[in-house]
Amino acid sequence: FSLHETFPRVMGARVRKVPVTDGFGFDADAWRDALAEGPKLVFLANPCNPTGAMLAAGELERIVAGLPDTALLVLDEAYGEFARSHPGYPDGLEALRRLDRPWIVLRTFSKAYGLAGVRVGYGIASDEALIQALDRVRTPYNVNHPAQEAAIAALGDPAHLADTVRRTALEIARVSGLLRDAGLKVVPSAANFLFIDTGRPADHVARELHHAGVIVKAWREPGYETCIRASLSTPGDNDVFVRCLTDICAKDTP
Numbered sequence: 137f138s139l140h141e142t143f144p145r146v147m148g149a150r151v152r153k154v155p156v157t158d159g160f161g162f163d164a165d166a167w168r169d170a171l172a173e174g175p176k177l178v179f180l181a182n183p184c185n186p187t188g189a190m191l192a193a194g195e196l197e198r199i200v201a202g203l204p205d206t207a208l209l210v211l212d213e214a215y216g217e218f219a220r221s222h223p224g225y226p227d228g229l230e231a232l233r234r235l236d237r238p239w240i241v242l243r244t245f246s247k248a249y250g251l252a253g254v255r256v257g258y259g260i261a262s263d264e265a266l267i268q269a270l271d272r273v274r275t276p277y278n279v280n281h282p283a284q285e286a287a288i289a290a291l292g293d294p295a296h297l298a299d300t301v302r303r304t305a306l307e308i309a310r311v312s313g314l315l316r317d318a319g320l321k322v323v324p325s326a327a328n329f330l331f332i333d334t335g336r337p338a339d340h341v342a343r344e345l346h347h348a349g350v351i352v353k354a355w356r357e358p359g360y361e362t363c364i365r366a367s368l369s370t371p372g373d374n375d376v377f378v379r380c381l382t383d384i385c386a387k388d389t390p
């Protein structure tokens with residue numbers, strides 16, 4: 137997730153990115169090598185943005201076991217609500233609670249709760265001192281009163297959340313299937329978006345989709361320039377996306 141890189145850079149950090157496997161999964165060797173460099177801060181998003189891939193319980197344990205003593209682990213569960221029903225998805229809080237080391241779990245109301253516009257989320261940390269340190273450097277007006285009220289109301293409506301998660305999972309499975317049937321490579325997603333290798337320059341595909349009224353993100357990092365990330369929507373909107381994408385790909389054989 138780009139801000140895991142941007143904010144540390146703003147603070148003068150040297151950022152080391154850990155690659156994924158060719159299948160867009162967790163690369164245990166790459167993580168071992170990166171952790172051996174002695175990072176002070178380790179960001180891990182589970183599920184991962186942009187791939188939607190999920191780290192299973194055993195994989196999370198391996199990363200935690202390899203953390204240097206000096207490292208603060210930040211486990212970003214922005215899409216955790218979508219992944220929780222997937223077999224093997226670890227409850228990050230449960231996993232980290234047992235540890236005698238500093239950690240923070242990040243959650244947000246921007247994704248499964250659908251409240252991105254109100255800008256509210258929360259962190260759960262290993263100890264009081266860490267929370268106080270964050271409190272000293274946070275901006276003074278960071279979460280406004282209506283946002284806090286909205287968050288509390290959202291927490292009080294688990295049925296709405298469960299319905300959103302259930303409907304999203306159905307659409308993720310349905311749209312993934314349609315795109316794979318059309319010959320596209322789709323990363324298995326435990327989130328509410330899909331990472332798709334279109335086999336064509338992603339910038340071109342995204343521009344064509346935009347002309348048709350569909351906005352996706354084209355990937356520009358070396359090695360991924362044929363990939364797009366698309367957040368899913370209602371079944372009707374998703375059908376428009378599938379039709380436009382398959383039309384573009386049929387027209388422009390690489």
Ligand SMILES: Cc1ncc(COP(=O)(O)O)c(C=O)c1O
Nearest residue numbers: 137181185212214244246256257
């Ligand atoms: C992994 C991850 N963490 C955090 C965020 C941002 O969440 P918020 O809207 O709460 O700032 C995003 C948004 O795309 C994300 O993908």
